[in-house]
Amino acid sequence: MQSRVESSKPLISIFSLRRIFYLLALSPYLLLYLSVFLGQQSEFQNLWMLFPCAVIFIVIPLLDRLIGLDHANPDENQKKRLNEGFWFTMLPMLVLPLQGFTLIWAIEVFHTLDLSPGGKLAWIISVGVVGSMVAINSAHELIHRRSRWLQGTGGLLLASMSYGSFKTEHILGHHQNVATPEDASSAEKGQSFYLFLPQAIIRNICCAAKIEKERLAKEGSGFWNRENEFLIWSSVSFLIACMMTIAYGFSGLVFFLGQSLFGIFLLETVNYIEHYGLRRKTRENGTFEPPGPEHSWNYSSFLTNMFLFQLQRHSDHHQKANRRYQLLRHLHEAPQLPASYAAMILLAWFPLLWFKVMNKRVEQYATFS
Numbered sequence: 001m002q003s004r005v006e007s008s009k010p011l012i013s014i015f016s017l018r019r020i021f022y023l024l025a026l027s028p029y030l031l032l033y034l035s036v037f038l039g040q041q042s043e044f045q046n047l048w049m050l051f052p053c054a055v056i057f058i059v060i061p062l063l064d065r066l067i068g069l070d071h072a073n074p075d076e077n078q079k080k081r082l083n084e085g086f087w088f089t090m091l092p093m094l095v096l097p098l099q100g101f102t103l104i105w106a107i108e109v110f111h112t113l114d115l116s117p118g119g120k121l122a123w124i125i126s127v128g129v130v131g132s133m134v135a136i137n138s139a140h141e142l143i144h145r146r147s148r149w150l151q152g153t154g155g156l157l158l159a160s161m162s163y164g165s166f167k168t169e170h171i172l173g174h175h176q177n178v179a180t181p182e183d184a185s186s187a188e189k190g191q192s193f194y195l196f197l198p199q200a201i202i203r204n205i206c207c208a209a210k211i212e213k214e215r216l217a218k219e220g221s222g223f224w225n226r227e228n229e230f231l232i233w234s235s236v237s238f239l240i241a242c243m244m245t246i247a248y249g250f251s252g253l254v255f256f257l258g259q260s261l262f263g264i265f266l267l268e269t270v271n272y273i274e275h276y277g278l279r280r281k282t283r284e285n286g287t288f289e290p291p292g293p294e295h296s297w298n299y300s301s302f303l304t305n306m307f308l309f310q311l312q313r314h315s316d317h318h319q320k321a322n323r324r325y326q327l328l329r330h331l332h333e334a335p336q337l338p339a340s341y342a343a344m345i346l347l348a349w350f351p352l353l354w355f356k357v358m359n360k361r362v363e364q365y366a367t368f369s
Helices: 014-026 028-040 051-067 076-083 087-112 117-142 148-159 165-177 193-218 229-248 250-275 302-307 314-319 341-348 351-368
Strands: none
Touching: 014 076, 014 087, 014 117, 014 302, 028 051, 028 087, 028 117, 051 117, 051 302, 051 341, 087 117, 087 148, 087 229, 087 250, 117 148, 117 165, 117 250, 148 165, 148 229, 165 193, 165 229, 193 229, 193 250, 193 351, 229 250, 250 341, 341 351
């Protein structure tokens, strides 16, 4: 009797799993609600305010190691299916109402919960970290879309973190100048994160203002114009700060600016990691070679890529900036980090350890590029 040959085709494809697991990108907000609930059941309420940070920076990297890597890339038929429907666009759009509601709830917690000064600081840090992980990351996806409505949604998310300048600078500055000394978000080899951070923030803001000034000048308009995106998103952030101050007094302003500060701190840590030490070569005519896969660091862990809309497939993002997150490819020739973003963020905060781990990798990829 002839034995039956079982099909090796999986019952559920990796792409179907991703469709479901992208919901994880919204889930860090739940960590904030859990931290308050668990804190209220415990005598260590102030310590529980750091629960979201513990999950993000300890639990998720450990799970990344257990679950492993996902190198699967969609073929042409799969690409067509992944481009269909509203699901993949809806997920980052849902972040706007979630971010707005969570900010209002979080400041109410800050204002009413009986927390020590250390507990209040821990709460501000956690809200900022979650806001950066969800709101800023979703904004990063949306501002690359062609739809002005989706771009505007991304701008509002960035304004909720007081970093609306990122919308202009990232698209018209970073993507053109990546991996060159002209880019505020590309760290040099041997540059510590703490030297990188202030110049990255200042250059980001100044570059965004300059880009808008030059754009409007070409259109025959001045800087102080209602079409100036730098002023638009800065005004939105100022309005949110004013509303929180009116509603909650000085503590409302402290909360909003504090969570923004920690959110920006985390974003710039990610920027530091993504292009550290990688440089485009200068051609004979003095211009830089086009950006390639070798100019961004990557890590294709399944879990973190679900949380971050595949941001860790960063080389492919720079190959085509408006490629949607569900279509981003793992590129085998691209530089690979030794661990996922959360673990590398912790490492970046300790420069000597960072240099020990990363400088060798930079040299290795420089040799083969």
